[in-house]
Amino acid sequence: MNELRNVLAVDEVAELHAAALEFADVARDIIARAWRSGFSVERKRDGSFVTNVDLEVEDRLRALITRRYPEHGILGEEFPPARPGARFQWILDPIDGTEDFVHRVPTFGSILALYDNGAPVVGVLDHPALDLRCDAARGRGTRKNGERVTLADLPEQTANEQVRLVLSARGNFIRYRDEGPSFDALTRAFPNHRVYRSCYGHSLVASGAVDAMVDYHDTPWDLAASQITVEEAGGVYRVVRSFVVDGVPIYSAVFGKPTVVERLCGLLGAP
Amino acid sequence: MNELRNVLAVDEVAELHAAALEFADVARDIIARAWRSGFSVERKRDGSFVTNVDLEVEDRLRALITRRYPEHGILGEEFPPARPGARFQWILDPIDGTEDFVHRVPTFGSILALYDNGAPVVGVLDHPALDLRCDAARGRGTRKNGERVTLADLPEQTANEQVRLVLSARGNFIRYRDEGPSFDALTRAFPNHRVYRSCYGHSLVASGAVDAMVDYHDTPWDLAASQITVEEAGGVYRVVRSFVVDGVPIYSAVFGKPTVVERLCGLLGAP
Numbered sequence: 001m002n003e004l005r006n007v008l009a010v011d012e013v014a015e016l017h018a019a020a021l022e023f024a025d026v027a028r029d030i031i032a033r034a035w036r037s038g039f040s041v042e043r044k045r046d047g048s049f050v051t052n053v054d055l056e057v058e059d060r061l062r063a064l065i066t067r068r069y070p071e072h073g074i075l076g077e078e079f080p081p082a083r084p085g086a087r088f089q090w091i092l093d094p095i096d097g098t099e100d101f102v103h104r105v106p107t108f109g110s111i112l113a114l115y116d117n118g119a120p121v122v123g124v125l126d127h128p129a130l131d132l133r134c135d136a137a138r139g140r141g142t143r144k145n146g147e148r149v150t151l152a153d154l155p156e157q158t159a160n161e162q163v164r165l166v167l168s169a170r171g172n173f174i175r176y177r178d179e180g181p182s183f184d185a186l187t188r189a190f191p192n193h194r195v196y197r198s199c200y201g202h203s204l205v206a207s208g209a210v211d212a213m214v215d216y217h218d219t220p221w222d223l224a225a226s227q228i229t230v231e232e233a234g235g236v237y238r239v240v241r242s243f244v245v246d247g248v249p250i251y252s253a254v255f256g257k258p259t260v261v262e263r264l265c266g267l268l269g270a271p
Numbered sequence: 272m273n274e275l276r277n278v279l280a281v282d283e284v285a286e287l288h289a290a291a292l293e294f295a296d297v298a299r300d301i302i303a304r305a306w307r308s309g310f311s312v313e314r315k316r317d318g319s320f321v322t323n324v325d326l327e328v329e330d331r332l333r334a335l336i337t338r339r340y341p342e343h344g345i346l347g348e349e350f351p352p353a354r355p356g357a358r359f360q361w362i363l364d365p366i367d368g369t370e371d372f373v374h375r376v377p378t379f380g381s382i383l384a385l386y387d388n389g390a391p392v393v394g395v396l397d398h399p400a401l402d403l404r405c406d407a408a409r410g411r412g413t414r415k416n417g418e419r420v421t422l423a424d425l426p427e428q429t430a431n432e433q434v435r436l437v438l439s440a441r442g443n444f445i446r447y448r449d450e451g452p453s454f455d456a457l458t459r460a461f462p463n464h465r466v467y468r469s470c471y472g473h474s475l476v477a478s479g480a481v482d483a484m485v486d487y488h489d490t491p492w493d494l495a496a497s498q499i500t501v502e503e504a505g506g507v508y509r510v511v512r513s514f515v516v517d518g519v520p521i522y523s524a525v526f527g528k529p530t531v532v533e534r535l536c537g538l539l540g541a542p
Contacts, residue, residue, distance in 0.1 A: 047433075103435065103480045106401060130377060130401075161442070162318075164374065171432070171462030184455055191442030195466035209374045 008116055010139065016114055017137035020122040023064055024133065027057045027094060027110045032128040041102050049098045054078055057094035057110065065090050072114075077221050089115045091224035097198020106130050107200035113224035123225030125203045134206040134229050142233035144207040151208050151234045153257045163260055165190040166201035166213040175217040176245050179252070182268055186214055189267055202226045205256045206233055212256025214264055216241070223251055236261040240270035279387055281410065287385055288408035291393040294335055295404070298328045298365060298381045302372075303399040312373050320369045325349055328365035328381065336361050343385075348492050360386045362495035368469020377401050378471035384495035394496030396474045405477040405500050413504035415478040422479050422505045424528045434531055436461040437472035437484040446488040447516050450523070453539055457485055460538055473497045476527045477504055483527025485535055487512070494524055507532040511541035 034053040044050050058078045065074055066082070073086035077093045090112070095101050097108035106129035114122040124135040134149075136142040142149050154163065165186070173183040187193060194201070194210070199222065204210040206229035215223065227237040238261060241252035254264045305324040315321050329349045336345055337353070344357035348364045361383070366372050368379035377400030385393040395406040405420075407413040413420050425434070436457070444454040458464060465472070465481070470493065475481040477500035486494065498508040509532060512523035525535045 099435075104478075105475065105480050164370075167466075169462060169464050170458040171464075174462060180459065183458065187441040187454065187458070188451065191440060191445060192468075193440050193442075193466060194468060195438075195464060197463075197465060204376065207375070209376050 008121065008138075013121060013138050013140065017122050017135075017140060019068060020112055020114060020124055020137075021135060023061050024110060024112050024124045024126045024135070026060060026064060027112070028126055028128045028133075030057050030060065031095065031110065035101075035129050049102050050078065051095070051098060051102065053101070054094045054098055058092065061090075061092055061094070061112070075220060077219070087117055088121075091115060091221050093199075093219075093221040093224065096222060097196075097200070100198055107196055107198055109199045109203065111199055111221060111225050113228065115224075120224075120228035123228040125199055125206065125225050125229060127200065127203060130200075132203060134203045134225075136206070136225075136229040136232035138228065138232070140232070142206055142229050144203075149207050149233050151230075151257050153234075154211060154259045156259055158259070160190050160263070161192060163190050163192060163212070163263075164210040165193040165260070165264075166204060166210050166215075167193050167195050168201070168213075168215045168217075169195050169197060172216045172218070176243070176250055177217075179216060179241070182214075182216070185267060186264070190264075199226075202229065202255075205235065206230050208233070210256070212254065212260040212264060214252075214254050214268070216252040218251050218253070219248055220251070223253055226253065226255060230255045238265055238270065240265060240268055279392065279409075284392060284409050284411065288393050288406075288411060290339060291383055291385060291395050291408075292406060294332050295381060295383050295395040295397045295406070297331060297335060298383070299397055299399045299404075301328050301331065302366065302381065306372075306400050320373050321349065322366070322369060322373065324372070325365045325369055329363065332361075332363055332365070332383070346491060348490070358388055359392075362386060362492050364470075364490075364492040364495065367493060368467075368471070371469055378467055378469055380470045380474065382470055382492060382496050384499065386495075391495075391499035394499040396470055396477065396496050396500060398471065398474060401471075403474060405474045405496075407477070407496075407500040407503035409499065409503070411503065413477055413500050415474075420478050420504050422501075422528050424505075425482060425530045427530055429530070431461050431534070432463060434461050434463060434483070434534075435481040436464040436531070436535075437475060437481050437486075438464050438466050439472075439484075439486045439488075440466050440468060443489070444487045447514070447521055448488075450487060450512070453485075453487070456538060457535070461535075470497075473500065473526075476506065477501050479504070481527070483525065483531040483535060485523075485525050485539070487523040489522050489524070490519055491522070494522055497524065497526060501526045509536055509541065511536060511539055 072088040073083035093111040101108040237255040344354035364382040372379040508526040
C-alpha cells in the first residue's frame with residue numbers, strides 16, 4: 001500500500017488538487033445561490049434535514065468527478081458509493097451542518113477529499129456563507145483563502161483553561177454509544193470551549209483559529225478533509241475510537257496542535 | 272418609575288432608535304476596517320484580551336453619545352461609568368468576544384443598548400464580520416438586517432433532543448461561583464446544543480435561528496441588548512441568577528421561545 005502511494009508524483013498531486021478546488025468552486029456557486037435565493041427542506045428517515053441543495057451539489061460533483069476521472073470511486077452522504085474498490089476515492093459531504101444551513105446559521109460547510117489507497121491526498125473545507133476555504137494537498141501545505149497557514153504549537157506550560165478547544169455537541173458523544181462521560185470530562189478540564197454542529201470546527205483548527213477539536217461519532221465524509229488539512233498545517237490528527245454501525249464506520253477523532261492533542265488523548269485514555 | 276417610563280412617546284423612541292443605529296454604524300465601520308487591515312492586541316490584568324479597536328470604538332461612541340445626549344449616562348466595558356445617576360443609560364460593549372476577534376473567528380459582535388430608568392428602550396447586536404445586525408426598540412419590533420422577525424414558539428410536545436439550544440461555555444458557569452453542575456445538567460438534557468463565546472448566540476435567539484440560550488455569569492454590558500431584541504421578537508427573557516462581584520452585578524439569563532425558556536427554567540430550578 002505504501003508503495004502504491006509513493007508512485008503518486010508531485011505533478012499528479014498538483015493536478016488532483018487543482019481539480020478538487022474546481023469541484024469545490026462548483027459546489028460553492030450552487031450553495032451560495034441557494035443561500036441567497038432559497039431552497040426546499042425535507043426530513044430524512046433518521047429525522048435529520050436534507051435540502052434540494054445537498055442533493056443537487058452531490059449529484060453535480062459526482063457527474064463532474066466521473067467525467068474527469070471515470071475510474072475513481074465516490075463516497076458521499078446522499079447517494080450509494082460508486083466504484084468502492086477503486087484505488088482513488090473521492091469522499092464528499094455536500095453540506096455538512098444542513099441543520100444550520102436550514103436555520104440560516106452560516107457555519108455549515110462543504111467537505112471534499114481525495115484518498116489514494118486509504119490515505120488522504122487532497123482535502124477542502126469550504127464555507128460559502130463565510131467566504132472561507134481551507135484546503136490542503138499532500139506535500140503542498142494548508143491554505144486558508146489561498147494563504148499558507150502553519151500551526152504554532154502551544155507552549156508546554158499552557159494551562160488547560162487557556163486552551164481554545166472545539167467540541168462536537170454532547171449529542172454526538174451519545175449518538176451511537178454512550179460516551180457522554182467523555183464530553184463531561186472534556187468540558188470540565190477545558191472550560192474555554194466552543195461547540196459547533198458542523199465542520200466549521202475543522203476549519204478553525206486547520207487555520208489555527210482554535211487550538212484543537214474533539215469530534216465524536218462521525219462518518220467518513222464528516223471527517224474526510226480534516227486529517228490532511230490539519231497535518232499539512234503542522235498539526236496532529238488521531239482517531240481515538242472507531243466502530244461500525246449498519247456497515248458504515250464511525251470515527252471519533254482528536255486533532256490540532258500537538259501539545260493539546262497529546263493532553264486530550266491522555267484525558268480520553270486513547271492509545 | 273413606571274410613570275416616568277410611560278412618558279417616553281412613540282416618536283421619542285423612534286428618534287432614540289435611529290440614533291442607536293447611527294452609533295452602531297460608526298462602530299461597524301471602525302471594526303470592519305480593523306478586521307481587514309489589522310489591529311494591536313494586549314492582555315488585560317484579568318488575562319482577557321483587549322485591542323486598540325475595543326478602546327477606539329468605545330471612545331468614539333462615548334463622544335458621539337455625549338455630544339448628542341449630554342445628560343445621558345454611559346456604562347461600557349472599557350472605561351468608567353459616566354453620569355451613573357441619569358435616567359437614560361447607554362450600555363455598550365464595543366467588541367463582545369474579543370478573544371474570537373483576535374483569532375479571526377467572525378462571531379464576535381458589538382452590543383449597544385439604551386435603558387430608561389432601568390428598562391430597555393433600544394438594543395443593537397451587530398456582527399461586522401458576518402454582515403449581521405439584530406436590533407429592536409420598544410413597541411417597534413425586532414429586525415434582522417432590516418427585516419422584521421417574529422419567533423414562532425415550538426409545539427409543546429417538542430422533544431428536548433430537537434431543541435436548538437445555545438449555551439455559554441462551562442467556563443462561564445464557574446467564572447464567579449461553581450455552577451458547573453447546571454451546565455452538566457443542561458448538556459445532558461438538551462444534547463443538540465452549540466456553545467459560543469460571545470453575543471452571537473443572542474443574535475441567533477433574537478432572529479429565531481436557534482430556540483433559546485442559557486448564558487451564565489455575564490456583566491450588564493454582555494446582556495444589554497438581549498432582553499429587548501428577544502422580547503420584541505415575541506420571546507421571553509428571564510434573569511435566573513444575580514449577584515454582585517467587585518461592585519459589578521453579574522447576571523445569568525435564559526431567553527428565547529416561551530416553551531423552551533419555561534422548560535429550561537424548570538431544569539435550573541429558577542423561580
